[in-house]
Amino acid sequence: xxxxxxxxxxxxxxxxxxxxxxxxxxxxxxxxxxxxxxxxxxxxxxxxxxxxxxxxxxxxxxxxxxxxxxxxxxxxxxxxxxxxxxxxxxxxxxxxxxxxxxxxxxxxxxxxxxxxxxxxxxxxxxxxxxxxxxxxxxxxxxxxxxxxxxxxxxxxxxxxxxxxxxxxxxxxxxxxxxxxxxxxxxxxxxxxxxxxxxxxxxxxxxxxxxxxxxxxxxxxxxxxxxxxxxxxxxxxxxxxxxxxxxxxxxxxxxxxxxxxxxxxxxxxxxxxxxxxxxxxxxxxxxxxxxxxxxxxxxxxxxxxxxxxxxxxxxxxxxxxxxxxxxxxxxxxxxxx
Numbered sequence: 001x002x003x004x005x006x007x008x009x010x011x012x013x014x015x016x017x018x019x020x021x022x023x024x025x026x027x028x029x030x031x032x033x034x035x036x037x038x039x040x041x042x043x044x045x046x047x048x049x050x051x052x053x054x055x056x057x058x059x060x061x062x063x064x065x066x067x068x069x070x071x072x073x074x075x076x077x078x079x080x081x082x083x084x085x086x087x088x089x090x091x092x093x094x095x096x097x098x099x100x101x102x103x104x105x106x107x108x109x110x111x112x113x114x115x116x117x118x119x120x121x122x123x124x125x126x127x128x129x130x131x132x133x134x135x136x137x138x139x140x141x142x143x144x145x146x147x148x149x150x151x152x153x154x155x156x157x158x159x160x161x162x163x164x165x166x167x168x169x170x171x172x173x174x175x176x177x178x179x180x181x182x183x184x185x186x187x188x189x190x191x192x193x194x195x196x197x198x199x200x201x202x203x204x205x206x207x208x209x210x211x212x213x214x215x216x217x218x219x220x221x222x223x224x225x226x227x228x229x230x231x232x233x234x235x236x237x238x239x240x241x242x243x244x245x246x247x248x249x250x251x252x253x254x255x256x257x258x259x260x261x262x263x264x265x266x267x268x269x270x271x272x273x274x275x276x277x278x279x280x281x282x283x284x285x286x287x288x289x290x291x292x293x294x295x296x297x298x299x300x301x302x303x304x305x306x307x308x309x310x311x312x313x314x315x316x317x318x319x320x321x322x323x324x325x326x327x328x329x330x331x332x333x334x335x336x
Contacts, residue, residue: 096214
């Protein structure tokens, strides 16, 4: 009995020690499984959280600001190398350029829309559309031109050129078709990933300088686009008006359009009623024979009045001359 009791105690102690060692080994192995080695961490980066993924893109509805791009949030710190410096500089300039251009385009679009009524009145293309449904060609004019070579010089008082030919249009163009071209509608920009963002104070300083330079370049680009659009709008509108003037003076021919109509056209699978076809048969062309020109000259409505000679004193009596009526003017009651 005593032997059995001692054996039972030894067996119980042994089992307790084994259980303790098992728990210790499990406790040691658990942190190792949870903590990745540097090699594993460098090869397999941790997946960003949904909040981080959502923050990599700016809102498309709200305009981006320079301060928000210069102070992007980061989550790590690394050393600044030459490759890292180049990457930060290029990425900062790119995102700054896009942000500056989008922000400036938003301001310019608002300014143009605020002056929409004035622009609609100044640049009205509807009266310029021909009856045949074509928009007139654009005629550009240059004055006082000269060209030089080694042994000769050539000058010209005026030069006219057809810059854009006539074409059919279904809707008359407006200033919006010119001025808003190239100006971004979306005010937001896609932000870079966390790996591309600055990670420490040194990188943050480089990033801010790059974003600021890119932002200024983007604003200048938006202004350049608007200036080019305005020049093109002015050229086309004034060129169409110039075409009308040259047509009245006989210096350019009008556009000729042929029209053909068929009541019914089609085949076994398609039926068309009232099929009308218009096509340009003769485009506008300059008249090089000046004898066929008819310059418009403004004539006076009334001729110069006739002068009545004044009778000298002491001269022989002569019948008083009748008052002369000025053409286009009635006589007074006393005949004067």
